[in-house]
Amino acid sequence: MQIGLVGLPGSGKTTLFNALVRANAETGAFTGKNKANRGTIKVPDQRVTRLSSLFNPLKTTFATVEYLDIGGITAGSGKQEEQQGDGGLNDLRNMDVLVHVLRGFPDLSNTPVTPREDFETVELELAIADLEIIERRLGRLSKEARSTKRPELVREWQLLEQCKEEIEGGGVIRNLEFVPEDEKRLRGYRFLSQKPVLLVLNIPEDNLGREVQDVEALRDYTDCKDVLVLSARVEMEIAQLDEEDAGAFLEDLGIGESALDRMIIASYGLLNLISFFTVGEDEVKAWTVTRGVTAPKAAGAIHSDLERGFIRAETLECQTLIDLGGLQAAKEQGALRVEGKQYVVQDGDVINVRFSV
Ligand SMILES: Nc1nc2c(ncn2[C@@H]2O[C@H](COP(=O)(O)OP(=O)(O)OP(=O)(O)O)[C@@H](O)[C@H]2O)c(=O)[nH]1
Numbered sequence: 001m002q003i004g005l006v007g008l009p010g011s012g013k014t015t016l017f018n019a020l021v022r023a024n025a026e027t028g029a030f031t032g033k034n035k036a037n038r039g040t041i042k043v044p045d046q047r048v049t050r051l052s053s054l055f056n057p058l059k060t061t062f063a064t065v066e067y068l069d070i071g072g073i074t075a076g077s078g079k080q081e082e083q084q085g086d087g088g089l090n091d092l093r094n095m096d097v098l099v100h101v102l103r104g105f106p107d108l109s110n111t112p113v114t115p116r117e118d119f120e121t122v123e124l125e126l127a128i129a130d131l132e133i134i135e136r137r138l139g140r141l142s143k144e145a146r147s148t149k150r151p152e153l154v155r156e157w158q159l160l161e162q163c164k165e166e167i168e169g170g171g172v173i174r175n176l177e178f179v180p181e182d183e184k185r186l187r188g189y190r191f192l193s194q195k196p197v198l199l200v201l202n203i204p205e206d207n208l209g210r211e212v213q214d215v216e217a218l219r220d221y222t223d224c225k226d227v228l229v230l231s232a233r234v235e236m237e238i239a240q241l242d243e244e245d246a247g248a249f250l251e252d253l254g255i256g257e258s259a260l261d262r263m264i265i266a267s268y269g270l271l272n273l274i275s276f277f278t279v280g281e282d283e284v285k286a287w288t289v290t291r292g293v294t295a296p297k298a299a300g301a302i303h304s305d306l307e308r309g310f311i312r313a314e315t316l317e318c319q320t321l322i323d324l325g326g327l328q329a330a331k332e333q334g335a336l337r338v339e340g341k342q343y344v345v346q347d348g349d350v351i352n353v354r355f356s357v
């Protein structure tokens with residue numbers, strides 16, 4: 001999974017990035033321009049750790065998340081020529097989720113805290129970046145669609161017109177709903193204003209553990225269900241501690257989990273993702289798939305041969321496997337189920353795919 005951090009200059013993106021990937025990138029408003037920061041982390045998952053102690057495999061592979069921290073977005077960032085280059089908006093196109101960081105702390109020049117307005121500014125630039133792409137494509141597409149009348153082109157033309165209208169009316173593409181075939185037609189454009197957004201309100205450290213009144217209003221106003229409240233600066237400090245000290249520190253501050261954990265859980269939720277596991281003496285590995293996929297599709301995440309030649313899946317819940325102490329015991333107790341092509345994979349399943357190609 002790839003997650004991109006967006007926000008105004010000085011909202012705390014790089015500070016949060018440092019906390020998330022335990023990095024030490026330079027912070028300070030406007031330092032992010034022309035320089036993107038990238039970092040990959042393992043998705044902490046107790047289930048993988050426990051399965052690994054059970055099987056003692058040669059290799060243990062956690063799911064990973066890649067974070068991208070670009071420059072602050074300001075009026076004009078969405079323009080075609082501004083999108084290019086390191087730290088520009090174009091870097092965001094491959095992201096699965098955007099984490100939108102909003103400044104909730106008083107900055108050095110005491111600029112008032114205005115998360116709603118800041119949200120609007122950034123959303124507008126993301127939409128403008130999309131509009132630039134739409135307009136360039138529409139020029140040629142409308143001619144081609146008119147002259148050839150090919151239904152595929154005509155449909156694409158209509159869809160782009162619909163997106164354009166939404167943006168020109170002050171909206172974002174995320175507001176539009178498409179049937180799956182149309183969704184597919186637009187996928188290649190990787191529109192920024194269509195990506196799921198997780199809001200982070202970066203509050204002053206003194207306010208941690210207290211109720212933040214603006215959150216509900218912000219949630220309503222932005223139409224983003226997921227709002228995480230944290231202090232990026234404190235998170236960065238926590239990330240520099242070892243695990244034991246970090247736990248005690250979190251408790252003192254009245255924060256349950258670190259930002260890293262909360263962000264990953266929220267991102268998985270936003271994208272409707274679940275994990276399943278493969279186990280053995282060679283490797284214990286976590287796989288990430290969309291909720292609702294069938295066993296053959298999940299097998300395809302491992303290797304396309306496994307989907308093509310799928311026969312059946314032997315499966316059980318990972319906690320059952322851990323409780324019973326191993327696959328042999330699970331088999332003897334009749335806990336290992338055999339599932340066919342229609343089986344919908346559940347979060348936490350341990351799966352062994354039988355296939356033939
Ligand atoms: N008090 C306080 N200051 C913070 C917090 N988070 C960030 N800052 C400060 O705000 C300034 C900007 O933080 P950065 O993380 O560099 O901001 P940014 O969003 O990456 O900025 P650009 O890269 O320019 O877009 C730095 O001086 C940070 O120390 C916070 O939670 N509390």
Ligand SMILES: [Mg+2]
Pocket residue numbers: 013014015027028031032069070071072
């Ligand atoms: Mg930065």
